[in-house]
Amino acid sequence: MKFIQIKKVVVIVLLLLINTSIFSQKKVEQWQRFEISLTNKINGNSFNNVKLSAKFFNKDTSFVVNGFYDGNNIFKIRFMPQEIGKWNYIVKSNIPEFNNKKGEFECIKATANNHGIVKVSDTYYFKYADGKQYYPFGTTAYAWLHMGNELQEETLQSLKKSGFNKVRMCVFPKDYNLVKEEPVIYPFEIKNIEINANGDKIFTWDFEKFNPAFFQHLEKRIDDLAALGIEADLILFHPYDKGRWGFDSMPTEVNIKYLNYITARLASFKNVWWSLANEWDYLTAKTVKDWDVLIETVAKNDPYNHLCSIHGATATYYNYLKPAFSHVSVQDEAPVQNPYSVATLRNIYKKPIVLDEVGYEGNLDSRWGRYSPEQMTHLIWNGVIGGGYVTHGETYMFKGATDTIFWADGGSFKGSSWKRIAFLRNIIEKAPAPLYMADISRDYKTASAGKGYYLIYLGKDIKESWLFNLPKKNGDGEKLKEGCKFKVEIIDTWDMTITDYPLTFETKAVDNYRFYDKNIKEVRLPLKPYIALRITQID
């Protein structure tokens, strides 16, 4: 009863606003959204017939952002201010009532957990806009958005207790052996539903009309992720449709209209990354030329240059040198077999390397879905030592086809690598700087985070001892010298322990390339695989 009364008040307020004034906040944190809401009854199709944008400007700079129709005669323009201080705006529209509307607001300093949009930093790495380093430790939940609400909430709870700070997720629903659920809402308005001989629903879409409720739901979930400090690596197209809904083979003009619409809605969301596609090469209706157009459409529409990439099937490399791509997002099991191959990708692309979907911890028959948790963890360590990032995924199916596989539906984690990844993330975030291979193409185990910090990963080797040895070279930085003292910690990447080694070590050159301890001291190791060594200078 109380709820109904409040709703009435809102309706009255909204009615007052129609055609007269702009409904908006007056103060917005950096990298949060300022939203202009405009109401007007338009003849015909409001998605097609209204041109709407606004120029936002402060004393230094200006942005032009596109608006969009949000249903119920409401049009919106969203802006993500980055600089604090006063911002003005002026609306431009073919609707006279909207055109030349002006306003202002104040952008205030971000509060504690708001670090802003993630951008590329120092060629190979990522930073939040406030300067905090961001290391992607992602997982995959392709179709979690399209599951029932309860499962979506469970997914958020699972993510909250995990160490993941990125989720790959699809805009469009997914049809696959392991994901057959029919969504509740769809991105387009339904023209017609027929039931075919098999009892399957055959949809006819009105591609001229988006379904605002669908996008509002997507936005809510992206904001839910933001509240957990998680980036949404949003997959704009994917091939897991195969005629069921037809979103994988829409006409080019619909694809472009869709990208215009979704970028107008979402570009102001600080935690969105554009992933043009998952397995783009399986979307056989689109050529590379088509993709190039779609990529440029997103780039053109996004005034903030969100992180942007495209992802192919196994070992399919797009031309990631294209300036529109901020980073490499590749599916390839090969380079994560060894840190040096990840480093080679860095050398080739000179961009951050994110190895998304390199296979998953699980128990499926498919080989990509049956890695042991040790193997999943190992591959992620390899990637990190090579100076890249590897995405986790989980594909356990214990209860048959009705089970919720996190990788597809979200839900709860059933595996054990996810905990080790949180452990690894903690180590990486405590390092003084991002990792790179200290002696590129020569030393295949030793990563450095700058002067006096090394992380050496011994992988599957089971060794009794490790002869203390470090390369002279340390990336492009200062070379190691004699007489430097180091402590060593033994990291058990599987048991998640970090143990101080009781000795200290002092560097002495053995040749022009490597240093040992001056007394050739060794580190005794547990006779176990997946051991890493954290080596830090103490003088």
Place this chain on the structure above:
Amino acid sequence: MKFIQIKKVVVIVLLLLINTSIFSQKKVEQWQRFEISLTNKINGNSFNNVKLSAKFFNKDTSFVVNGFYDGNNIFKIRFMPQEIGKWNYIVKSNIPEFNNKKGEFECIKATANNHGIVKVSDTYYFKYADGKQYYPFGTTAYAWLHMGNELQEETLQSLKKSGFNKVRMCVFPKDYNLVKEEPVIYPFEIKNIEINANGDKIFTWDFEKFNPAFFQHLEKRIDDLAALGIEADLILFHPYDKGRWGFDSMPTEVNIKYLNYITARLASFKNVWWSLANEWDYLTAKTVKDWDVLIETVAKNDPYNHLCSIHGATATYYNYLKPAFSHVSVQDEAPVQNPYSVATLRNIYKKPIVLDEVGYEGNLDSRWGRYSPEQMTHLIWNGVIGGGYVTHGETYMFKGATDTIFWADGGSFKGSSWKRIAFLRNIIEKAPAPLYMADISRDYKTASAGKGYYLIYLGKDIKESWLFNLPKKNGDGEKLKEGCKFKVEIIDTWDMTITDYPLTFETKAVDNYRFYDKNIKEVRLPLKPYIALRITQID
């Protein structure tokens, strides 16, 4: 006395030809050179003041090729005909006596050992123009051209008895710890030589005047290589100069003039590859933009599109996606550690992958020059199994600084990997087709040359037995089936033996990805490293 008489006759003939007629052959084999020689005394600098080209045409096609000044009032235009039959030409020049000269010749079918120019074939491979597959097994003799004549002849003899069919060699002389010899001739005319306080010669060049004798010598050596079936991977610029001659830091217009001149002289040589540089990134006087201009200059001047690439220092990758590059020529030790990394480079670039200068068999202090022969051989096998090509080099120094290191000076091979490479070449050339990894990014040992042919390399593993097993996938080709019978040969890549294994094997699927023998039979192996298996279908 007899010689002098003949010389006189030649002079008389040449005098007769001046200003009047064209001296040329009437019949030329495909991919050999047709040469027009024109004589005229020109006022001023004949290199700069004469514009000279010719259009060659047959019934189907035409080529415009540039001429060049060859000294002694002689101008030349060279053409490499590719199609048999009658060719006509017409000369174009700002010298009235040359302009509009016409002529014709007949291009006749190539004879046995002339297979023509090497081109890229089927994305990742090379073929001679006559359709014969070409697999590069190269070595390096950077400055052999600049050594004494006796050493040059020794180099040719060494190459003749080796299995090498490509040599990386520099146009300009090399100044390096291990190569200090002063050349006899230089590419430019000397304006002045001073001797400085250290007794070093300080040259001042007339960059307006090439030294034709230098280029004639270069051409002779390229033809000598052609006679041995060896491609000249000609390095047009390199950084090993450091002010001694200054060829690494000539002004841009001289660089371009030099490229115009050398391409006019050499584009008609069927066995020339253009390597824009060795370690381009160490040529600090040139930016990437400068290189782009130089690359385009070569591409524009070469009507035959010879193979063309550029080579950087360790792990430096140019943008090899550029259309002007036919193939990747990269210096990187990392990808040759494992076949899958070579395959990854194929996947990224979609061009042939040539790993030039990944370190050398030798005994130097420098780590790049002290691989064991086993390691050199191993890296070359890794490259070949990954579907690429790895260049050999040899850096033994037994007699101190006066020793001739093949990699620098040429001379004689002192190592032992070169014989193993000839053995490998023989295996590869007997395969039905070029190799690729059968199950990309999943199986890291098994190469295939198409249906019914596999080459599996076990690398450093010492194993008692190998369980017969093959992937279902075979690149983009037909998948392996059950019930196929195979024989196995054990290849000892070091001892250079190939031994028939007495059993035959019949495929039976174990899952959706792999086949074993139907009775799970194994192959007993010698307990040695560097074993490969050749597996061929017998039914």
